Amino acid sequence: MDESDKIIAELREQNRHLQSQLNDTKNLLNIALNDSGLVLWEQDIPSGRLSLYNCEYGKICGISASEQEALYENWKSNLHPEDKELAIDAFESMIRGHSNEYNIEYRMVHQDGSTRWIKDRGTIQEYDRDNNPLRVIGTHIDVTQLRVDQHRLSKLAHxxxxxxxxxxxxxxxxxxxxxxxxxxxxxxxxxxxxxxxxxxxxxxxxxxxxxxxxxxxxxxxxxxxxxxxxxxxxxxxxxxxxxxxxxxxxxxxxxxxxxxxxxxxxxxxxxxxxxxxxxxxxxxxxxxxxxxxxxxxxxxxxxxxxxxxxxxxxxxxxxxx
Known part of the structure; x- marks a missing residue:
């Protein structure tokens, strides 16, 4: 094996090691996110593709992995009727460049018919040369129990x-x-x-x-x-x-x-x-x-x-x- 072959082999081994570390980090992140109940999402704005980094969203909405392929449409269809317009307007206002972030709470309807309160936050992470937003990253968490607790405390106080x-x-x-x-x-x-x-x-x-x-x-x-x-x-x-x-x-x-x-x-x-x-x-x-x-x-x-x-x-x- 000549010197160049050795270098290539070392680079391949380093790449394999780095890939293994990356997979371990992804797995740890996924475990941490799932344990926290937090959904980490990213959207490519020009294509509209919405990606998830863990599976908690399916639990929140009660949808299968195959249904998550049409994620944005599923998100819109699962919004509570009374909150639908507000949530969609807030999200689309951000991706149209009217603001660089959004932070909103709204209700979603689970497949079993129950209602979940969601706290959704997103921030534009990348712009093109004309300052049009390209990519947004956000978090999505079920705060239903927090709402229930707040209501209980308010009731006790009043x-x-x-x-x-x-x-x-x-x-x-x-x-x-x-x-x-x-x-x-x-x-x-x-x-x-x-x-x-x-x-x-x-x-x-x-x-x-x-x-x-x-x-x-x-x-x-x-x-x-x-x-x-x-x-x-x-x-x-x-x-x-x-x-x-x-x-x-x-x-x-x-x-x-x-x-x-x-x-x-x-x-x-x-x-x-x-x-x-x-x-x-x-x-x-x-x-x-x-x-x-x-x-x-x-x-x-x-x-x-x-x-x-x-x-x-x-x-x-x-x-x-």
């Missing part, structure tokens, strides 16, 4: 854990938001207090009390008209924000709520009766103070308690002496 109604802070936020856009119909805060609840709680225990509270909260929520907001603002105290102030409507709403409590509540074969004392305060201004309106509705509610319970009253300003 909703009463026992009844599922808005908690006091969230109810006040809704009140303030409503006041900012209040119209000629005005609004009304309805303060609802459970009658006979403390004796039930004392006699049958907190487990029974919690069961009754949840059942009462459901009846209150089910009795609310469209666009009304219901919240639990204390132990056995609830509030409803109504988008109207007409007296006739309010009286009808109060009667509907009272009637929904005519039926007894059952717990461990025990039948208990709970009625309501309802106080209402209407308002019409953008700058109403939540605590003041709540206090007035509370005053009207205590008037009902004083007069025998199981009724409603509308707060009226004291007559000047």
């Amino acid at each position: 909703h009463d854990t026992l009844t599922g109604l808005l908690n006091r802070h969230a109810f006040e936020t809704e009140f303030n938001r409503f006041c900012q856009t209040i119209d000629a119909n005005g609004g009304t805060l309805m303060f609802v207090d459970l009658d006979q609840f403390k004796p039930i709680n004392d006699q049958y225990g907190h487990t029974a009390g919690d069961h009754i509270l949840k059942a009462c909260a459901k009846r209150i929520q089910d009795s609310c008209p469209e666009k009304a907001k219901a919240g639990r603002i204390g132990g056995d105290e609830f509030a409803i924000l109504l988008p109207f102030s007409d007296t006739e409507q309010l009286e009808q709403q109060a009667k509907t709520l009272l009637d929904s409590f005519n039926q007894t509540h059952s717990f461990n074969h025990i039948e208990v009766s709970v009625s309501l004392s309802i106080g209402m305060c209407s308002f019409h201004r953008h700058n109403e103070e939540f605590n003041q309106i709540l206090h007035r509705a509370d005053q009207a509610m205590y008037q009902v308690k004083h007069n025998g319970k199981n009724n409603y009253a509308l707060w009226k300003a004291p007559t000047p002496k």
Whole structure:
């Protein structure tokens, strides 16, 4: 073997070794990407060819390897109808050169019918002499569980854990938001207090009390008209924000709520009766103070308690002496 043959043999061995290292690196990268749930993709913009560097995309969408050959068309067809236009416009705006990257979250529909939330990011990596984009590389990850967790945390932050109604802070936020856009119909805060609840709680225990509270909260929520907001603002105290102030409507709403409590509540074969004392305060201004309106509705509610319970009253300003 002459010197040139030796050099060629050495180069071939080096090439074989480098190719082996490259394959090992690709395999490690593929394992890392699959374990992370991340899809790494690349698109040649002039040809439109979209390539994947791992197989997670098929798992996310539920499509086979053969279907991935028409990847871009499959991507578009699997987009959720409500997000389709937004996602396609964002992607095509980038590859037309309107921006050098995109970062978007959207929903995709899996072949099994379930919906997955996807976080998709892409960046232009190469341009031609005329500054037209040639190649884009991006990542694609399923963030469905993150969305579920965020929704759960948001619900915990804004909703009463026992009844599922808005908690006091969230109810006040809704009140303030409503006041900012209040119209000629005005609004009304309805303060609802459970009658006979403390004796039930004392006699049958907190487990029974919690069961009754949840059942009462459901009846209150089910009795609310469209666009009304219901919240639990204390132990056995609830509030409803109504988008109207007409007296006739309010009286009808109060009667509907009272009637929904005519039926007894059952717990461990025990039948208990709970009625309501309802106080209402209407308002019409953008700058109403939540605590003041709540206090007035509370005053009207205590008037009902004083007069025998199981009724409603509308707060009226004291007559000047």
